[in-house]
Amino acid sequence: MLVIESGEGLPNSESYIDLDYLIAYANKRGLSVVDMTEANIVKAQDYFETSYKFKGTKLKDTQSLEFPRLINGEVIYPVRIKSAVCELALKSTNVLLEDTAQQVIKERVGELEVQYSENSSQEVNYNFVYNLVMPYLENSSSYSSSIVRTY
Secondary structure, eight states: OOOBOOSSOOSSOOBSOOHHHHHHHHHHTTOOOTTOOHHHHHHHHHHHHHHOOBSSEESSTTOSSSOSEEETTEEEOOHHHHHHHHHHHHHTTSOSSOOOOOOOSEEEETTEEEEOOTTOOSSOOOHHHHHHHGGGBTTOOOOOTTOOOOO
């Protein structure tokens, strides 16, 4: 059973959500989570914790996860963070952060030919997840002071 962050900056928390939270989130959106396990949440949480650089500082130096955070003197632990982890968990049946190799410019298999843009990235962008966390990202200038702390 996962240790869930309560909003207090726990030193041993493993995730912002548990399986029940993920199931409720998915059901509200008409999504199937039949094969989801805590492993999907762990993969999502790992990706979340290592892929973004957030504004402010952790609430406590000893806490294990990035949130709750102090941003502009306010304790922040928004529902959007939980939603982002849910979205990543739903996508975690695939590898969230793949290893990259040389980019394919042209490939021919029989009569089928594929050529990729020279400037395109091989990384998958999770646009909805990014939009959820954008107000809290270090490189973002947007921040809403109406965000409330949740547990």
